[in-house]
Amino acid sequence: MVQFLRKGRMEASSSIPRHLCHLNLLFMLISRAHMLLHSIALVFLIHYRASFFFSETQNHQIPTSIWSLVFAAELVLAFIWALNQAARWKTVTRKVFPERLPEDEKLPAIDVFVCTADPTKEPTVDVMNTVLSAMALDYPPEKIHVYLSDDGSSPVTLFGMREAYAFAMWWLPFCRKYGLKTRCPKAYFGAPEEEENGEYASEKQKIRDKYELFKERVNKFRDQNLGDPSINGRSHSPVIGVIRANSQDDEGQTGQLAMPLLVYVSREKRPSYPHHFKAGALNVLLRVSGVMSNSPYILGLDCDMYSNDPSSARQAMCFHLDPKISPSLAFVQFPQIFRNISENDIYDSKLRSVFWVCWHGMDGLQGPLLSGTCYYLKREALYGKLVQDGTYDPMDLKAVFGGSNEFIKRLQQMKRPYENRGTDCWETSMVLREAEDLASCRYEDSTKWGKEVGFMYFSVVEDYFTSFTLHCKGWASVYLNPPRPQFLGTGTTNLNDLLVQGTRWSSGLIEVGLSRFCPLIYGLSTKISILEALAYAELSLFPLYFIPAWCFGVIPQLCLLHGIPLYPKVLSPYFLVFLFIFLSSTSKQVYEIIWSGHSLHTWVNERRHWMIKSVTCHMYGSMDAIMKKIGLREASFLPTNKVDDDEQTKLYEMGLFDFQAPAMFLIPLVGIVILNMFALVGGVTRALLVGYWEEIVVQTFLSIFILSVSYPIIEGMFLRKDKGSVPPRITVFSAIGVVAVLAFWNIFVSV
Ligand SMILES: O=c1ccn([C@@H]2O[C@H](COP(=O)(O)OP(=O)(O)O[C@H]3O[C@H](CO)[C@@H](O)[C@H](O)[C@H]3O)[C@@H](O)[C@H]2O)c(=O)[nH]1
Ligand SMILES: [Mn+2]
Numbered sequence: 055m056v057q058f059l060r061k062g063r064m065e066a067s068s069s070i071p072r073h074l075c076h077l078n079l080l081f082m083l084i085s086r087a088h089m090l091l092h093s094i095a096l097v098f099l100i101h102y103r104a105s106f107f108f109s110e111t112q113n114h115q116i117p118t119s120i121w122s123l124v125f126a127a128e129l130v131l132a133f134i135w136a137l138n139q140a141a142r143w144k145t146v147t148r149k150v151f152p153e154r155l156p157e158d159e160k161l162p163a164i165d166v167f168v169c170t171a172d173p174t175k176e177p178t179v180d181v182m183n184t185v186l187s188a189m190a191l192d193y194p195p196e197k198i199h200v201y202l203s204d205d206g207s208s209p210v211t212l213f214g215m216r217e218a219y220a221f222a223m224w225w226l227p228f229c230r231k232y233g234l235k236t237r238c239p240k241a242y243f244g245a246p247e248e249e250e251n252g253e254y255a256s257e258k259q260k261i262r263d264k265y266e267l268f269k270e271r272v273n274k275f276r277d278q279n280l281g282d283p284s285i286n287g288r289s290h291s292p293v294i295g296v297i298r299a300n301s302q303d304d305e306g307q308t309g310q311l312a313m314p315l316l317v318y319v320s321r322e323k324r325p326s327y328p329h330h331f332k333a334g335a336l337n338v339l340l341r342v343s344g345v346m347s348n349s350p351y352i353l354g355l356d357c358d359m360y361s362n363d364p365s366s367a368r369q370a371m372c373f374h375l376d377p378k379i380s381p382s383l384a385f386v387q388f389p390q391i392f393r394n395i396s397e398n399d400i401y402d403s404k405l406r407s408v409f410w411v412c413w414h415g416m417d418g419l420q421g422p423l424l425s426g427t428c429y430y431l432k433r434e435a436l437y438g439k440l441v442q443d444g445t446y447d448p449m450d451l452k453a454v455f456g457g458s459n460e461f462i463k464r465l466q467q468m469k470r471p472y473e474n475r476g477t478d479c480w481e482t483s484m485v486l487r488e489a490e491d492l493a494s495c496r497y498e499d500s501t502k503w504g505k506e507v508g509f510m511y512f513s514v515v516e517d518y519f520t521s522f523t524l525h526c527k528g529w530a531s532v533y534l535n536p537p538r539p540q541f542l543g544t545g546t547t548n549l550n551d552l553l554v555q556g557t558r559w560s561s562g563l564i565e566v567g568l569s570r571f572c573p574l575i576y577g578l579s580t581k582i583s584i585l586e587a588l589a590y591a592e593l594s595l596f597p598l599y600f601i602p603a604w605c606f607g608v609i610p611q612l613c614l615l616h617g618i619p620l621y622p623k624v625l626s627p628y629f630l631v632f633l634f635i636f637l638s639s640t641s642k643q644v645y646e647i648i649w650s651g652h653s654l655h656t657w658v659n660e661r662r663h664w665m666i667k668s669v670t671c672h673m674y675g676s677m678d679a680i681m682k683k684i685g686l687r688e689a690s691f692l693p694t695n696k697v698d699d700d701e702q703t704k705l706y707e708m709g710l711f712d713f714q715a716p717a718m719f720l721i722p723l724v725g726i727v728i729l730n731m732f733a734l735v736g737g738v739t740r741a742l743l744v745g746y747w748e749e750i751v752v753q754t755f756l757s758i759f760i761l762s763v764s765y766p767i768i769e770g771m772f773l774r775k776d777k778g779s780v781p782p783r784i785t786v787f788s789a790i791g792v793v794a795v796l797a798f799w800n801i802f803v804s805v
Contacts, residue, residue: 072154072372077418078145081649085142088642095638096132098631102622103128116618117803120609124620127605134596135639140588141411144418148534152368155375162374163197163349164367164430167339169332170357171205171693172287178210178276179269180544180696181357182218183240188355189222189314190229190237192364198314199347202357203335207290207320210279214272215318219297221268227311228261229364238360239265241393241542292322292493294342294486315347319493327495331691332426333509333516340436340508341492345460345485348467350434356427358696359390359543366540370430373532384421384435384529385521387413388428392545394698398709400766401552402659403545410650412589413533420586421531423593424521428541434468435529436520438507441468456501460488512571514691515562522566522573522590528581544696547706550715553671555694560597560667560675561682567594568679597676603668607726607760610753611733612799617740619749632752662763669722705778711766712778717787724771724780724788727764730757732792 103125107118155161166188170181181202188200204211221239229237232254236242243262250258297316321338323329330337336354343349351374353367370386373379389409413422424431434441440454451462491497498504504511513519521531534540546552570576573594577587610620622628640657647656681687705712713720734757741750761768770780 070154071151072376073148073150076147076149078147078414081145082143084645085139085145085642088638089139089142092135092635092638092642095631095634096135098628099128099635100132102628102631116613116620120613120618120620123605124609127602127609130598131602134592134599137588137592137595140419140585140592141415143415143585145411145415146418147414148417148532150369150372150534150536152365152372155368155371158194161194161197161368161371162351163199163347164191164193164351164353165339165343165347165349165433166191166198166200166353166355167336167343168200168202168355168357169205169335169339170202170211171332171335173206173208173210173276173280175693175695175697176357177697178214179272180240181211182214182268182272183238184355184357184360185215185218185316186222186225187238187241187361188353189316190226190234190364191361191367193367194312195226195314196312197349198367199317199343199349200314201317201319201339201343203339204318204320205323205329205335206285206287207293207323208280208285208287209282210272210276212293212295212318212320213275213279215297215316217268217272219313219316220299221264222316223299223313224261224264226313228257230311231257235363235538237364238362238542241360241362288323288325290320290323292490293320294318294489294493296486317342317346319489321493322495324495328511329495330504330511331514331516331689333504333511333520336516337498337503337508338493340433341456341458341461341497342489344464345458345488345492348433348464350432350468352431352433354424354427354429354431355541356543359427359541361540362542363536363538363540367430369534369536369540373534374430374432379530379532382528382530383432383532384524385424385429385431385531387422387425387531387533388540389413389533389535390425390428391539391542393542394547395545396547396707396709398655399659400706400709400711401546401549402656402663403547403552406650406652406656406660407646409535410652411646414535416586416589417531417533419589420525420583421529422533423590424517424524424531426515426517427543435524436508437465437468438502439527441465454502454507456492456497456503458488458492458497460485461492512569513562513565514558514689515566518563518590518593519566519571522571522582525586525590526577526580526582544694546694548699548702548712548714549719550712551695553667553715553719554692556667556671557675557678558691560672561678562675563594564597564676565679565682567591567597568683597672599664599668600673600676603665604673606756607665607669608729608795610756611729611737612796614733614737614750614753614757615740615796616799616803617737617744617746617750618803619753621749621752623748624751629752658763662766665726665760665763666723669726670719673722674718701777705776710774710776710778711770713770713780713784714778717784720780720784721788721791723764723767724784725791727761727767727771728785728789728792729795730760730764732796733757734761 103121106121168181168184168188170176185200185202189198191198202211202215225239228234234242236245243265295318297318319339319342321329321335366388373383373386390405391409392404395404416422438454440450445451446466448462451465455461455465509516510519510523525531546555566572573582573587573590577590582590613620621632643660644654644657647654678687682689702712734754737750737754737757741747767780770778771785
């Protein structure tokens with residue numbers, strides 16, 4: 055009878071869905087209506103601009119070159135807007151039912167990849183917190199294998215891992231026993247205390263002491279060894295080690311409970327070999343884990359992205375184990391949510407439009423992008439066609455994957471995903487030696503790693519480009535954004551980090567957009583859907599925003615000073631077109647902000663940072679990509695700083711911009727502000743004297759708008775005296791620059 059019941063339940067559970075997809079109908083209708091109206095308005099605008107060239111009574115007051123420039127800027131903006139609509143065509147949200155998954159024995163194994171690169175920028179204790187949170191996932195521990203890639207090859211990290219493992223032997227049983235939701239120890243012990251007593255409270259205290267001790271030991275070792283000159287992050291041999299219990303004492307703690315496998319991987323690096331940054335590190339992890347645990351699924355995490363909810367693995371499996379979608383499903387992506395962003399988010403670092411709108415929109419097409427972290431990826435998807443087709447000829451496989459027999463053997467077993475790791479096979483020294491070979495520089499010579507298989511090397515935004523190639527091969531992905539953040543990371547909270555990161559992203563993205571892989575062209579001949587390709591194209595081309603941003607920040611203002619009108623007269627029909635375009639884009643943005651549950655304040659931040667980033671990182675990123683293309687520069691990946699700096703944090707919490715950033719970032723920002731001030735004062739004075747208003751209303755408004763959006767910069771220039779204010783020399787330099795531009799402009803207009 056019992057058996058019968060159980061059988062009945064299992065049959066039922068396989069027929070009821072483990073996930074649901076909800077179409078956001080209202081959002082879709084509003085978006086499509088907006089697309090229609092906005093496009094019609096754009097057609098009128100284009101007509102207005104274009105008719106200038108054909109009109110008999112051409113306004114000779116306006117130089118054709120200036121008109122063309124403004125027109126070009128508007129066209130670029132309209133083009134990117136149009137591409138952007140693809141990700142708003144069909145927006146969905148998803149829900150999962152992990153309780154409907156099969157029993158634990160049937161769950162597939164998971165390899166967790168954590169990457170760290172620089173122990174000075176990435177505090178060891180924080181990296182270990184990420185590792186610990188991953189080890190503590192609510193999943194059968196024998197099916198979790200955590201690999202940490204250490205690109206800095208630092209003994210501090212290795213020491214940290216040993217200590218973390220010892221602490222995990224206390225931490226994991228404690229998490230399981232009390233079913234903790236927050237399994238990142240730093241977050242758990244950092245949360246506000248509630249009144250607790252009894253066994254739980256005393257055990258919590260005991261574990262807290264262990265955690266403090268762990269922290270202390272790691273930090274002490276770090277202080278003693280961090281600056282060690284014998285460690286060279288750029289040149290070192292491979293080091294691979296399986297981390298084990300330090301002592302019998304710790305071993306006793308877990309009793310019969312299994313512990314996840316924990317492996318330290320530091321690949322070989324030599325200055326003469328390109329190491330391809332994070333993508334290179336991930337490919338080494340793919341190979342090393344390939345000969346150790348070879349799990350069919352991979353959880354990718356940045357070293358600062360800890361697991362904030364132990365159920366993410368089960369949630370992801372709701373999709374991966376669905377026979378209907380699984381065969382073509384490459385990965386399940388969760389959003390990147392940041393733990394350290396203040397209420398007013400002055401640097402707009404939460405990436406709202408990406409994680410709250412675009413990814414949901416792409417999910418309605420062929421799926422969201424891989425976002426570098428917080429994803430559950432199917433290993434097979436990265437192994438390309440040969441493995442997918444089940445080619446077992448070792449010679450063919452070696453031509454693609456390199457000469458390791460052990461690795462090839464495991465590839466041939468790929469089609470049997472539920473197989474567990476061979477008992478203790480990863481312990482033999484033979485496997486470790488093989489792994490070191492797989493982690494050596496020359497292993498990838500004349501193989502297809504980074505080109506056809508694994509994470510792609512073509513661009514520094516390896517996540518973007520890798521998922522683009524996956525979608526081109528016909529793979530799909532899904533996006534899951536549940537109410538409780540499954541992962542939490544460190545967002546950028548100062549201007550310098552924000553702009554350095556933004557420059558890297560712009561450079562990597564536009565590099566793809568301007569190459570033969572441009573999604574608009576390359577996408578056509580592959581299996582990617584048209585709308586999905588357009589959404590990818592938008593992401594690879596949006597750095598071109600620097601063109602309209604510079605034009606709108608400079609040209610109308612220079613013209614205003616000289617009384618040259620660039621826009622229609624107030625209340626003329628074409629004026630209404632411009633007014634409509636402004637209102638339509640603004641109200642759509644505001645609608646999306648509210649729809650995604652954010653406050654109106656976000657709008658100001660987003661507008662502000664659109665300008666700030668466009669005139670700095672988008673421009674520098676584009677220049678960087680072009681210089682790389684013509685061979686003047688090499689690719690680079692400066693990891694983002696993750697160390698909390700007290701003084702910076704204080705400014706951030708107070709909502710004040712920190713202008714301690716290189717002059718190359720500050721001068722464009724300050725220069726545009728000064729120019730707009732000049733233009734506003736000069737232009738309005740002139741209008742008062744000459745007595746025309748109607749033609750310059752739009753230009754005057756534009757300057758007022760730019761200046762009000764730039765308020766923090768003005769404040770930093772004139773009203774603040776603290777360390778984070780705009781250095782006076784920057785203001786002086788920028789002013790000199792503006793005067794030079796004005797002088798040049800005078801000559802240009804008078805000839
Ligand atoms: O040579 C390198 C450089 C970086 N990393 C690691 O890559 C991760 C991401 O680097 P981070 O400095 O945090 O850059 P972000 O700009 O914050 O990262 C975003 O952008 C990257 C692409 O530029 C993606 O890979 C990331 O997942 C995404 O979070 C970190 O764990 C680093 O340790 C390496 O392993 N090797
Ligand atoms: Mn990061």
